[in-house]
Amino acid sequence: MSADTLWPDARSPHDVAIIEQVPLQSRGLPASTYDLVLRAGRLWPDRTALTVLPDGADYLSNATRTFGQLAADVTRSAKVLQYFGIQRGDAVLLISPNCDELITATLAAQAAGIAVPINGSLSTEHVTQLARLSGARVLITAAPDLDPAGVRRAAALVDAGLIDTVLLLRPTLAAAAPGPLPVVSGATIAYLSALADEHDDQPLDGAPADPAQLAALFHTGGTTGTPKLAAHTQGNEVTDAWMVAISADLDDDAVIFAALPLFHVNALIVTLLAPLLRGQPVVWAGPLGYRDMSLYQNFWRIVEHYRLAAMSAVPTVYAVLAHIPVDADISTLTSAVSGASALPDTVRLDFHNATGVHLVEGYGLTEATCASARSFPDHPRTGAVGQRMPYQHLKIVEVGDDGTWQELPAGQVGTLVINGPTVFPGYVTGRTDDSYLLDGRGALRDGWLDTGDLASVDDDGFVYLAGRAKDLIIRGGHNIDPAVIEDALLAHPDVTAAAAVARPDAHSGEVPVGFVTVRAGATVTGDDLTAFAAERISERAAIPKTVTVIDAIPVTDVGKPYKVPLRATAAEHALTDALAAQPGVLHIIGKVNAGMPTVALTLGPGADHTAVERVVKSFAVNHEIHHE
Template identity: 35%
Template sequence: MTRTDASTPIFTDRLATDQLAADLTAAHPRVIDLVARGARLNPDGVALVHLPTPDHPGTDPVSHDRMMGLVAAAAARFRALGVGPTDAVAILLPSCPALMVSLWAAMWAGVAQPLNLLFTRDAIAAQLRAAKAKLLIVPPEGAPAGLYEKVAGLEAEIPGLRILTAPIDGSVALDGEALKPDPDWRTRLDERRVAADPDRVAALYPTGGTTGAPKLARLTERSMVASALGSMLSIDYRRDDRLLAGLPLFHVGGAFVGALAAAAAGAGMWFPTIAGFRNPAVVAAFWQMVARHRITVGALVPTSLGAVAGTPTDGADLSSLRVVLTGASTCPPEVVKRFLAAWGGDAVRQVYGMTEFSGAIAQVHHDVMPDGAAVGLPLAQVEVAVLADGVLHRTAPTPAGELLARGPQVFAGYIDPRQTEAAFYDGWLRTGDICRIGESGQLHITGRIKDLIIRGGHNIDPLILEDAAMAHPGVAMAAAVGLPDTYAGEVPMLFVVPAEGADLADLAGFMESRITEPPARPKRIEPLAEMPVTPVGKIFKPRLRELAAEAAARALLAAIDPAAATAVSAATDGTNGLHLRLDLPPDWPAASAARIRAALGELPLPVVEAG
């Protein structure tokens, strides 16, 4: 039996777990009901703690009961400002208590619209217009990161929009007025529960890139509740758990795998400065924060996990840390190996999901060991299948093909209905990822059908780069793919075919002037004599990904043993997906071979040795 607030069997008892999750989903028709569950289980327990600096003992903790009172007060304030059940409340705040209160209150009073902090002003404006947002909540003028300054004046540009400020110092207020917790939050909850509609759209999450036409996923109360409950059971969140929140809360991973799942169990969340793991001081102090605050669950994107793995533990007491999660992109095996060596734990547990599924599709459960580089077993109430050569495979093991998923977690379509049809196959959600299901039932993601470049969890549409490049008079053809990277997972790489006689010396500067989002600018530009194409003339991106993988591997080896560059190549097959092939002669020096293997292990790609 696992230790959860509701007595649950181990996750391998699939039928019992599915039934428990279904019962809990039915009993909590709204997100706010799930937040309230934690307050009822653990009213005086810590819900939120803000750490202004990594070595700070923490601001006054917010209990679960107090958090619910603050959420009720904020929801009442939103309603007083005219927010109804279908009105969007956009939130542009870093991770802090005010963000959590605003997020749950927005879902209770209307529709929450979390915004990526890296969006430009133009991208934010496009998102607000697409959602017809009524409110926008931002930090006050002069706060770090300049978020207020980024959106100042949008009220005059977007009809019906009102901007409110919220502090990011650990306190909770709206427009400078401190919120007073509503002691009657239980009454407020029950007043509206009778009319609760589990299929009401309660959140809009951006997906599909950081610029261009907004693509907003409509998440329902039921989809978010089912997602959070699946993660709560998978992670086995407990009321005495302490989560060090490292996943961005404007993404479904941070919001539902982390925040809502923890809140539902009565667990607490610690926010390590407003910059989180983008703050180098937080990375450097990770092990000490775990020891000081007796952290039990850590959640980090792979880039942060890799950075932390390289920091000394300095004898910190890590005995409290029982689960470490990572998601948003593939985590290189060598990074996992180094992290485990520092921590001493048994496994880093992968999380795999997507915005359109309201969070996780699969996770490596708390009581299950990873099957190699697998991303785990499907969550409770989740069904998966693999579509290969027109055949739907639902029984493990399966051949490699596109992963499909279905369950109550599935979104209600995009805000633009024209974008929705392509997201489904015969009632199943298409992930766009190539997957095989192993004998153990765990999912192995081996590639992507979709072309998004995921830079440290930051989605980049390759069309942004391709359109910008094609505007240059010297470019005849252009295609962008992900260049494997030891830190970010992958970064944008641009392949171009120059027009006859063209000089592309100024292309890098031209791209920089055309692409306003720094993460989307190409890290490397590679000219080609000709572009690989399919028999019907379409650019063949799998070959470009192989070229990018070879370029990344050879750049790494050049610093170790330049002679080894010719011993590595890239290939793609149904078993390993895109992978590196290492073919060292039998008489290659052992010490050099060990360094080569360790270096290639830093890349987020399988390495297959010849012979």
């Protein structure tokens, strides 16, 4: 397979049509992520693959491995998993902060079976739910010197009858020898690295993985806040990683920076598998990633020291970095990609003014593996989050009341749907003796994925997002796109993030309100921003009734914007205003109950219960009434 076939030119929007003239199956991609790892070890055995920092403060220290060493370590660790009975269809839970050994363990889990990376900050209830759904019996987690909560989580899963084998990971550059193994009654427990040293690095025996077999189960909360397990095939991950690699427009020796947690698809696809395909070195942040304050303090020196060329992060990270004085030579940094939520123009401008680097957006979702659209720094398209990636097909449909889809012409706003080799096979709903039961849960139709996002697509395949379908604000039967309000608020120079939601209204059903975060030291008020938005929104019904300044826009446990708490707060404000003249109303609190915005009211002895209930019911909002 020639290099030109595997690595076509993808530098301009016109290249996508040329790339697709060659069938994807003729590109010569590895069949599985393990094949991808072995290929990197063969092609670049002595080239540095990974540089892992212990933390942001001690950034000059690091653990390094070549592509050859990584392939050997992945093979040895996969053999450990096989020893404990893991076969191709078996799941392995991974719950740990990022560290050198977690990279190996994640790839090994996909080589031997199916990786199930889980965010350790999820609630115990959610972790247990996901573990039970996965059917995993083996857990890879943090040793006490990496994260003291690791063994506690393991014990809880063992007590629940879910896990019988616990393999521990050490911190990057662990200074001391491992301590005595903690006791987890009812389970075998060992250090993964110690067991791996007992195995050779000859490639795994047995039939190679098929692209259609499962590689991973990633939890995703969408905007509901309740995690689900989305299945990824080996072909999903390898193909999407290749699409990212050809789209990055970076030299083979370009150094990539990685700081997102490995339970996030971006960390696996964009900063692990894609560089492995291209032979590019990656510098990994410490276990706290972008939550490490010392990382920000030293970030520009890290760019200079490791000659970083590219990074990927969420808008809030760039908002912080834009205000960290550049105290080093960062001329190697040419690519900075933003995703996961809308990129405010304020953040884009501040980051460019501070660094000279243009932020570009991308678009993707776990159900389409990771990335589905990319931007071109040299070919900007105002307002777009990017052009569809090769072999992924996008269209806009109108979803009828009866659930039917009607395709809309280019430029019209509707529901964005995706088809192609990165679309997942479904969510895990159960398990038989030898396989998982997968169901699209309404998201899949004839191979097309309903993203739940409102958007338009132009004739060149560029995507213009317009909000979430379920986030539409319906005022007296009139549909209001929250993005119209959010874009107006984000145009203010002090606003760093914005969310528009529906507030219940006794007369119109719903009215729009806004919530924003502002830059440090800003004195702008909610009233100022309400007036500011009103001047920029031509649709009178879409002008927000109020704008509230808050500390942070809520996100789900998997890091996606989560508007349900804001709708609960909006409902609280609405009822507080409506009941201001009612005696005996002691407390009104907006909260989330079973994933729904709910208002809890506490009434005292002097309250007219009938009158209060009449007012509350007129708002058609979920509510609880307590009496003192």
